[in-house]
Amino acid sequence: MNEAAKQKLDKLWARGRDFLGCEYAILGGAMSWVSERNLVSALSNAGGFGVIACGSMSPDLLSEEIAATKALTDKPFGVNLITMHPDLEKLIDVCKDHDVSHVVLAGGLPSGASIKQVKDFGAKVICFSPALVLAKRLIRNGADALVIEGAEAGGHIGPVVTSVLAQEILPEIKEVPIFVAGGIGRGEAMLSYLEMGAAGVQLGTRFVCATECIAHENFKKAFIRAGAKDAMTTLQIDPNFPVIPVRALNNKGTQEFMATQRRVIEKFNNGELEKHAAQLEIEHFWAGALRKAVIDGDVEYGSVMAGQSVGMVKKEQPVAEILEELVEQACEVLTTRQSA
Structure with a gap:
């Protein structure tokens, strides 16, 4: 050098x-x-x-x-x-x-x-x-x-x-x-x-x-395989429930997050959840999904959070x-x- x-x-x-x-x-x-x-x-x-x-x-x-x-x-x-x-x-x-x-x-x-x-x-x-x-x-x-x-x-x-x-x-x-x-x-x-x-x-x-x-080895392998375009941001489906975007490798877990939003919002609309509790339930999705990927190695349904520099x-x-x-x-x- x-x-x-x-x-x-x-x-x-x-x-x-x-x-x-x-x-x-x-x-x-x-x-x-x-x-x-x-x-x-x-x-x-x-x-x-x-x-x-x-x-x-x-x-x-x-x-x-x-x-x-x-x-x-x-x-x-x-x-x-x-x-x-x-x-x-x-x-x-x-x-x-x-x-x-x-x-x-x-x-x-x-x-x-x-x-x-x-x-x-x-x-x-x-x-x-x-x-x-x-x-x-x-x-x-x-x-x-x-x-x-x-x-x-x-x-x-x-x-x-x-x-x-x-x-x-x-x-x-x-x-x-x-x-x-x-x-x-x-x-x-x-x-x-x-x-x-x-x-x-x-x-x-x-x-x-x-x-x-x-x-987990699976988590690391997912990073090594991925390109920049694979690290995508999540979307919110209802403006009444703001979701801070999360960038992660696109997988079935990403789709599960969309389904979680729909399920929780439906519970709110039916009076089963207060708005704050519903918001927390949506946000808490990521904590469990991230552990599932990082620790357990489930890179299909877990959250593989990665920046675009992953490529x-x-x-x-x-x-x-x-x-x-x-x-x-x-x-x-x-x-x-x-x-x-």
Whole structure:
């Protein structure tokens, strides 16, 4: 690897490296059932920044997961908490008890009180922003860094693609580090966002087929077989029941989600369910379907959440090798420019 190119790359993501406290300013996307102690510690040990996906964990389960991760790495890592979790305050207290250095508040716009609760025990707060106006509000409320994630990403997504979000937000926000996510599978793309002003990037799909990832063999094989066009978004069938789009590989589980929406809405129309309960039942579909695919290996009826960068996942590799590839690809571009 060209040393001058490596030094240039280090300069480009110096702000992100300093903020995270790691060698590469590459965040691991928090993927439920996937981003647990093994993958998180492997990412941090290899120079990236692993993030535990709390998802629907109870406070006790999260406490166990953090402790288990600390037993596998002495490097910094973060914890991703869903803002809609009914025990959010208790989960933040768990992070406090374990002296977690970085907390990611995701799955909705976090309250100022939640941000303050995290900052009060000394942790840095990372929030997701799908628009410039929300980015500014989050910074006013105390966010220490932002992730801007485009619609190419896997799992629950927003409506705007990464390239547009980057152009909208990166030139306007200088107060805090910004990490770009969604559709990033190679080092050249990573470099382009750093040169636009990003402090670092976040990747999820690229790490699913890491050797250290506990995802079922069938889940990994589905990723390796898939192309970008296979990662599709779900649709809502009734505007009275808004559904946050989910990007996943199209399978019979996708069709089952449509049937679930129809069944639940019919129960609501018949007076068997209140609207809030019906909405929750629709959203809860994904938690069970995702576990079915990731842990049990049912990639036919389970939810195989994947970003469009899945087409660039060609084989199972150790985390360290994936990170090295990304860095080498970025450095090759920089080296070519130097020799031109």
